[in-house]
Structures are given as C-alpha cells and as structure tokens.
Amino acid sequence: MTRQNSDARMRALALAAALALAASGWARADTLAEAFASAYETNPELLAARAALSAVDERVNQARAGYRPDVSASVRYGADYSTQRARSTDDAQDPFSASIDASQSLYDGGQTSNSVRGRIADVSATRAQLNSLEQDVLLRTVTAYVDVLRDQKFVELARNNVRVISEQLRASRDRFEVGEVTRTDVSQAEAALAEANANLADVTGNLERSRQNYRQVVGSEPLNLAPQPPLPPLPQSLDEAVTVALANHPDVIAARFTEESRVRDVRTQIGGLLPQVALEASVGYGDSAIFANSATTDQTEASIGVRATIPLYQGGAQYSRIREAQARASEARADISVQARARRQLVEAAWSELAVARASIVAGRERVRAAQLAFEGVREEAIVGSRTTLDVLDAEQETLDARTSLVDAMRNEYVAGYTLVAAVGALTAAQQGLTVVAYDPDVRYDLNNDRLFGYEQTEDTVWEEIWRP
Template sequence: MRALIWRLGVAAGLGGALLVGSQNLAANERMDLSEAYRLAVEQDPRLRAAQARLRASEELGPQARALFLPEINLEAGANQNWENAEIGDQGRNSFDYHSWNAGVTLTQPLFRRESFALADQAEILQDQASLEYATSQQDILLRVSEAYFDMLLAQDNLRLTEAELEAVQSELRRAERALEVGSGTVTDRDEARARFDQVEAQRLRAQNDLQVARENLRSVIGQPPRELAGLRDDFSAQPPSPDAPEVWTERAERNNLNVRLAEGEFQRSRTEVERVQGQRYPRVDLVANYSRNFQSELGQQGAGPGPDFAGEELDSEQTTVGIRLTMPLYAGGGPTSQAREAQAERDAFFEESIDARRQASLEAESAYLNLVSNLRQISAFEQALQSVLSTERSTRRGLEVGLRTTLDVLNVQRDRFSTQRDLAEARYNYLLNYLQLQVAVGSAIDGSTIDDVNFFLAQRAEDEVDDLADMEEIETPENDDFPDGDQTE
C-alpha cells in the first residue's frame, strides 16, 4: 500500500485505504466515515441551501457588466384629444383629433463613479458566497464526524459494559458456588450481586446512549446508519507536524474561512463607502433617440372659421444624438448621511476582522493543544491498561490463595473496563481534534481530510466483535494470555 504523509504527519496510504475500504464495505456492508460524509453531503439541507446561494451569486457578474452596457428602451403611446381654444378675434373653436407617438432611446453610460464600486462589490460578494459554501462544507464535515465517533464510542461503551456484566456475573457464580461448598462468605456473594445490579443499570443507560447516538447520526446522513467501521487494530496516534503551535496559529490567521469572510465583509464595506460617495459625482451618458409622431385631421366645431391648418394631418420623425450630464446639487442631506453610515459600518467590519483573526488563532492553538493532550492521554491509558491487567492477574491469584477478596477482583475489573472506555474516548477525540485543527487553518474544505481519517477505520470480521467479551476469562494463575488493551471495539 502506498504511503501518504497526511497533514498531521501520520503515515497513511490514502489511495490504498479507499480501495481497501470500498472492498471491505462491499464484503461486510459496514459504513465508514467517508460513506457517511458522502451521504451527509447529498442529504444535508444546510449544504443544499448554501449551494443555492452560490448559484445565485453567479448572477452578480452579469449584473455588474450590465452597469457598463447600453440601455435601450422602446416608448409608444396613443391618445384621443379634445381641445377648446380661442384664437384672436375668431371666436372659440373646439377640435377633436387622435395622435400617436413611438420612439427608441439608447443610453450608454460614459462615466458613473458608483458603477465601479458596484462592480467591485459584485466580485467580492461572489467570493463571499464561495467562502460561505466552503464553511458549510466544513460544518457538515465536523457534524458528521462528531456524530460518527459519538456512535462508535456508544457502541464501544455498550460492548464493554456487556463484557463487564458477563465478567461480574462469572464472579457472582463463583461466589455462590464457594458459599455453597462452605469456602465463601455471604459478603462476597452480596458484593458480587450488588456490582452485577450496578453494571446492569449501566448497560441499560449504554443502550439508551447508543440509540440516541444512532438517531443523531441518522439525522445528519438522512438515513438509518448501518454498523460502523471502527478503529484498526494497528491504529497509532502521531504528533502534529509541524510540532509548533505558532505555525498553526499563523496559518489560521491567514487561511481560516471565518477570517477570510470577515476580511471580505470589510472590503465590501469599503466599496460601499466608495459607492455612496460616488453619488455626489456627475453622471455622463451618451443618449440617442429616434421618435415618430402622428396627429390626425382636426375635426372643427363652432362659428369661427378656424385656423388655417384645419383639416391637415401631422406626421413627423426626429433623430437626436447627444451627451447628457447630470450633476446632483442637493438631496436634503441624504447622501451625506448615507456616507457617514457607510463609514461607520466599515469601521465595525474592520474591528470584526481583527476579532476573527484572534478567534481563529485561539481555535487553532486550542485544537493543537487538545491534540497533544490526546496523544499523551492515549499513551497514558495504554500504559495504565497494561498495568491494570497485570494487577487483575495478581488479584485473581491472591483471591485463590486467600489474600484478596471478591470485592478486590470486582474493583480491578471495573478499573480495567473504565480504562478501556477512557482509551477509546481519547482515540476518538484525537481524530476529532485533528479535524478541528484542519478546520481552524482552513484546510478541511473538501472530503480529502475525511479520507485521511477514514484510513484508520477498519471493517472488522464478525468473529472479532466479541473479543472484548472474552477478556473476563482470567481465572487461573497459569493463564497469562491477556489482550494488550488496544481493542476497544
């Protein structure tokens, strides 16, 4: 399998991983993280809404170009006219006639300062829509990953609880047999029974937690999830590369999507100031007009002889080409007020961009520190698991020779299962914090980051599911075949 050094410095064969993952998925019908992410992308309404807004933003380009192209209008009208007029000493006369007119006007903008600002705004808004879509992709990436690992953790917790319940039940049967033959005590039996009831209650809670986690994942991917692929047995957490928090914070301040969105809003607010100020400048347009006017014969009523042109039709054509200048002088103070408003908004967006950089730096540093902490926790829990397994072996041997009690065995069993739960949670948190670190630095825009993490998920065989349930079979001092604690599934 080809080796691929992923962003955290973890050796991963991504191409081979996808091939192996798809083959195992077909064979075992297990759902992995990449498939869950694909389903979420297809079904998530938030992402589809962002896609629609992205398509809408694509129309801003043609709208910006239209500001510099000519505008052509057709005008036409028809009227019926009644006119009553007194002309000199000829007396009062009434006329009725109909008329119509038609014309075409072309207006080509030559200079409109605000149009340049509007064109810049359109370009910025298109970039903002792309960033918002990328932010939605990051959001669904985190939501599906959190839901996926929450369900895995709930599955692990239930399996461990069932294995612990079986182990406690075995101790209860041993205590009852010992009491029957006279080598045990009532106290041992009662303590084992009380622990059995406690673990049974934990199992019921674990079942409910798993159902809640399954429903949460279903709501994200849009369908009931199948059994999930868990961590591979050879999973090994590696430190981030580069192993320096200041490098990650610098990347976040430069590439974080929220930072880029805030900077885009600041740039848009600057162009808005230019647009408002541009309204004070003159507008220069080239105007060309062609029109035709028609007036019918005058119908005359009254005693007077009427004008000399009575009974004649009027049909005229007119063509004009010229330059039109429009200079705003006074508009009640509205443009000046709008300019002050735009400047204040610009200052607000500038401060918000500074805050966005600080927040991105904090998120990156927090994710980095959490990642380092997860590494140390994983190492500590793995060592603790080896220690508790050794302690359990010694405690069982001590019970056989009368130096330990049933309660001691039950307590060390509880410590073992608790450590396994903590180890599983630390491993899942490690992968989640890796994803959060990539989001903080703006590198988790598509599914490639999911594929990096998905490499560490394996399609397990059916006979491996009950491995944890076999861990309670530690009954004799000669049995030294203990699991290494790495299987938390």
Template structure:
C-alpha cells in the same frame, strides 16, 4: 464500594429499557468447597475463573470517506449555502448592468370627443358641422429611448468591487460551512465507533459479572459467604446493566445524528483512518491557517467590500454623464397611415452635476468609513479566535495522546491486578469486594483508553478545520468538487456586449480610491488604572422573590367579556 458504582459511560445520557439486560436472581449451579488442612476455604479446583470475552467487530460496510462523500453531495446545509452564494454572484451581474445601455419603448394612444359650444361651432365650416356634429381627435405616438452611461462618478466601478469582495466572502463562508459539516460527520463517526466498542466492553462485563454472581451465590449456599457478598455483587451487576443501557441509548443518539448529517443510517463503520494535512508543528499550522482559514478569509473580504462602499458613497456627489438617443413617431391612430405620421430623431449628452444634497453624501461617507473601521477590527478579532481555537485543539491532541500512553500502561497493570485478585480469591485470600473492584478497575481502564482515542481523533479534525483544510479538495480524491466560479461566469455572460470592457474603462477613469483613516482608540492616560471603590459584600440570605411586574406597554390586557342576549 462507592468507587465501583460511580463509574459511568463516556457521556451521560438518559437510560433506555433493554429487556435483555436484567440481573439474574437465582443461582444457576451448586459447587462444592472443600476445606484445607488449616481450615481455610478454597474454590473447587474444577471451577475456572470467569472469562472476559469481547465479541469481535463485524466486517465493516462503510468507511469515513464514504460518509464524507455522501454528506458533501447531499447535506441540506451545504446545498443551501451553495444557492446563497449563487444569489450573491448576481450582485456582480447587477453591477455590470450599471455601465450597459438601457432602452425602452413608450407607446401613447389618445382619443378625445368634444361637444362644441356656440363659439367653437361658429368657427367650424358648414361641411364639418354637417358631417360631424362633434369634434373627434385620435392620436398615436411611439418613442424609443436608448441611454448609455459613460461616467457614473465611480459608482459603477465601486459596485463591481463590492460585488467581487462580497462573492469572495460568500465563497469563504461556503468553505466554512463545508468544514463544519465535515467536522460534524467525523465527530459523530468517531462517537459511533467509540460507543460501539464501549458497548461491547460493557456487554462482556455483564457476562463476566453473571458468572461471578453465580459463583458468589454458590459459595453463599455452601455457607462460605454471607448475604452481604451477594448484595455487593448484585449491586455491581445492576450498575453495569444501567451503564450498558446508557451506552446503548447514546449509541442510538449518535446514529440518529449521523443520519441527520449524511442522510441515511450508518452501516458497520470501519476504523478511523489517519487524517491528511495534519501539520508537523503548531507554527506550521499557524502559517497554513493564515492563508486558508475560511473565517479569516471572510473577514478580510468583508473589510475590502466595506472599503469599496466608501467610494460608492462618495460617488453619490460626483457628476454623471450619459448619452441618450430618442426616436419618435407620432400621427393619427385611425386611420393609421405611416406616411402621414411625423418622424423625429434626437441625440443628447446629459451631464448631471449634484449641487446641494443637504449633507446626505457626507453622512453616507462617514457611515461607510465607520463600518469599514469595524470590519478592520473584526479581522483581528477573528484572527485571535482562530489562534485560540487552534491552540486548544493542538493541546487537546497532545493531552489525549499522553493519556493514551498512560492508559495503555494502566490497562496492563489493571489486567495483572484483576487476574491476581481472582486467583487470590480462589485461594480464600481476597473478598468478593476485591474481585468486583478489580473487575471495575479493568473495565474503566479499557473504556478510558477508547474515549481518549476518540478525543485525539476529533481534536485532530478540529485543528484541520481551523487551519482551513478540512474540506473535500484536501481530504478526498475522486469526489466531483462543486465549482462556484462556473455560476459566476454565467452571471457575467448574461447580457454581455463586446464593448462592455471599453465602457467600464471609461467609467473607471474618474474613480477615486478611498483613503483609510486611522482607527481611534481611547487616550493613554498617565494615571495608573485602578478598580473603582467597592464595599465588602455582606452575608446574604437566599431569596425566593422574583419581580414579575411587566413594564408599561409590554403586555396586553384581556378584553372584557360581552353579554350575548338570546332572542
């Protein structure tokens, strides 16, 4: 009997109270049990075995494609990542601004009043002293400065490459976010489908157990069974009721997860469709993943960006050349007469040559090289994680498919076992325990098959996610796709000039391509590796002691209470 009460829902969850599911405690009918010539007891011929009828699924109102389409359009996580990518696009616009002309206008106005001393007063004419006892001076000057960079030592070109690769990494991250969202939607969709079907099976099981319990009680009243048979049946009914409650709560949790991802409560979900793009072999999956996996693309783009940062760091020590034009206007502010003002125009070529920087440039270059080495190693780490996840997903699909074949055969055997056990029970050849055990075995086989079907489907979606094809452009048609390139074009066009391309070509003339050095690894020794000496761990006693003395300076002390004097 222990095997009967340990069968649970596909996923454990706290039970909820459902008023409709309570164990019946009184017999609903009385039956007569005639005896055969040999003295054995048998069930009345007019009594039919308890039927197991699963309620038919209602007409679907929602498909998986509709759920994915809604999530693609409105999921907050995906929208936030899109705006994060838009902000990254502006990095390229900032890099373009480094080779564009800048201009500024400076206006300076001044007023001075001087009370002349004897020496100054003696130098002034009599008329000036009579007309203005004080010396007053006011001035106004305007200066327009235009600066056009020509050579930045390769810094502007390197910044443009950094921005380009950073945008590529951001787009790959956006694809990864989209794939994660779709995988979550598919998973919760399959969970709702599974738990809905399991709930229907458990509800039908409760109805069948109710009929069985009535039969057992009727036989007990006829003196054919004992209270042990009643207790066995009631126990199994209570277990089934608890499993029904658990599955009901799990279904509500899945529906809440669906609403969080899609933005609305789910309707009646249609059966899961076959997912497109599934590979014919694991080798084909690896080929596609090497080209489309978003995490691998992001790692490669990040490495390229850090490689360009080496050139940007080296450009800090390179000469810079710019053209500067200045127009000035200076004169008296009051009264303001343009013809009395002085006009000046100047043009300059400014060459800045760094000489001594205290080792700053060398430190920046070394820092950039080390970060690039870390990113290069990160590519291999990402590739290994991708391969591991793909192998696990592929095997999960294969095992789930094998389990479905086994469980389909098991389900057929369990049906024969259940029907035969009950027929033998009617003839008095089987006990109540045998009937309940057969019922439980059949229900467990049905639920296990439903769970395996869900596991296979989710594993297929997980494999597609790791391949990089679990996204709108590969799964669906008719959904307007988000185009990240449009925002980049707007950022590039902002402030553009017809001669920008020529100036960027001039600036890139002295750009130096950084060389990648080798990645240092620990030296290979001739001594074979061995584990350091260790002592055998003695038998330990459990302890309830936990050190709770905080480190010095890591916790505050309460302030001393102050005495308040009443007036």
C-alpha cells in the same frame, strides 16, 4: 423423483447464493472517506450555501449593468374627446404614439466601477465562507463517525461487564449455598449487576444518539463502520500551525475580502457627490385622427444629446450614506483581527487537546494493563478466600473504567487531530482527496458572467404559476 430432487437442489443453490450476497453486503464496511463523500454531496447546509453563492454571483452582473445602455419603448393608443362651447363644436381624436428611448452613462463618478469591484470581492468572500462551511461539515462528519465507533465500543465493554458480573453473581450464589460466603456477598454482586445493566442501558442510549447525529450530518445510516484510518499529516509545530491558519483559513480570507468590498462601497457612495454624464437618444412617432373633419396628422421626432447632472444638495442623505459605508468598512477591518485571533485560539486549543489526548492514551494503556493484572489476581485470591466479593467487583469496575477511559482518549486524539487540520484550513474535499465530483463555483459564474438575456427555466418561472393568484 429425480426431477423433484433437481428442483430442490436448484432452490437450495438459489437460497445459498442469495444469502451469500446478503452476507457480503452486510460484511462490507462503510469507510470514513465514504462518509466524507456522502456529507459533501448531500448535506443540506452545503447545498443551501452553494445556492446562496450563486445568488451573490448575480450581483456582479447587476453591477456591470451600469456600464451598458438602458433602452425602453413605450406605446400609447386611446381616444381623446373635447368640446369647445364658443364654436359649439365637438372634436374627437384617436391618437397613437410610440417611442424608443436610450440612455448610456458616460461618467458616473466611478460608482459603477467601484460597485463591480465590490461585488467581485463579495463573491470571493462568499466562496471563502462556503469553504469554511465545507470544513465545518467534514469536521462534524469525522466527529460523528468516531463518536459512533466509540459508543459501539462502550456498549461492547458494558455488555462484557454485565457478563463478567453475572458470572460472579452465579459463583457467589454457589459459594453461598456451601457456606463459603455470606448473604452480603451475594447482595453486593446483585447490586453490581444492577449497576452494570443500568450502565449498559445508558451507553446504548448514547450510541443511538450518536447514530442520530451521524444520520443528520452524513445523510445515511451508520450500519457497519470501518475503523478510522490514521490521521492525515499534521503541522510539526504550534508556530507552523498558527502561521498556516492565519494565511489559509477561509474565515480570515473571507474577512479580508469583506473589508475590500466595504472600502469599495465607500468609494461608490462618494461617487454620488460627483457629476453624472449620460448620452441620451430618443425617437418617436405619433398620429392623430380628428373625427369631426376626418383629418389625420402624424409626426416623427428624434433627438440625441448629452445630459450632465451635478448634485448640489440632497438634504444631507448622500453624506450620511458615505459615513455609514465608512463605519461598515471600519467594522470589516476590525473583523479581520477578530477572525485572526479566533483562528489562533482554535489552533492553540486543538494543539493542547491533541497533546493531552496523546498523553492520556499512553497513561491509559498502562492503566488498562495494570487493572487487568490486578483483576485477575484479585479473582484468583477470592477463590482461595483471601479476597472478598466486593474486592473482585471493585477490580472489575476499575478494569472497565480503565478501558473506557482509553477508548475515550483515542477518540479525543482523533477529533483533536482533525480539528487541527480544520483550524489550519486544510479540511477540504480537494485536500483530503475525496472521490467526489468537486463543486466548482467558477462553472456557474462563468456561465452567467456578462449574460445579457435569459434565466433558468424552473418550476418557479412557469408563466401559469407567475400569473396564478
């Protein structure tokens, strides 16, 4: 009997410990910083953009190849057969030849140097675009986060509204039974309860959609979100915000680097009109066995020299390429102004939305206070018969509307604040102090910079897969 009691006690302790662990896991709230970190590390848009940046990095190496020699080897082995009718002889040969050819550019009209500088500018522009996408993902993260919190509060308010109106309906029915109110009062309460239930269903659906959006952006379930922390430091004035945005926003930076790249492309194409000078060298060996007389000949050749190619006329194609590059440079130059104006407009809009939201919060708090006092007063007056059931229901609806508007205004203030942070180019993992392993584009760039041989071994490069039809 004692042993059975001991076993039962152990099982009870184990169950209690398991429940405590489960409760502690559920009690732990996910923070906005954790949502930021999850989106930064797992968002597929960011992962794809980082891979695309690595591809752009390689264009620098491809451009630098113009500085290096081009070396190739060729080997030929076969059989030649010929017949000479005048001599009525047949000759068969078994020729073999091998050669190595090398060419080193000495002058190409600046095409290689301008191409390299242009591709480096492309890398800088793509990095800025990645930075812009990072800010967009983090802004969508904070928006999804506070949307879930807002809709959870909406559901809470809607449930409380259903509870209050249900109590009002019960009270109306009780008073109807004793003749204090009419059937109309009961019907009004029933209609209000139906509307409250419909509103609860509506906000519950909105909450589920917000959760779906959160999962799409962050990559995890919004099970237990902590209240949002205070907003990060914001610019003190609109002029300051605009100045910082025009100087630091990655879209403006990307446009500037893109313009530099397009100018380099123009110079690269102009180089196609200039002379090309290259150092060329070759060495070759060949032998041939003649079967008719069993003779064998072999020959070794070597040569080295400088070749100059002067373009005279190319059908107008090169001049057309130059004009095309000039047009694209003009487009990129105009895009700088486009991006600058867009950033200014975004900053001004975020600043206005922030001001409106803050004013709405001040007014909303006063509205909630007044609506709550009015509801309590109307409810007390209804008890003594000086107010109708409809008056009570209207007062409750006004209280619900006031609280809902306040919650929405607080959400709008938070999103507008972070929109302003993103608009000035400050919503990055580094500037927000996220506890993540920051993506460093220099790591892969430096690893493959001036890499002459080799590539990454992946499942795409397995030889069996390459030759498979």
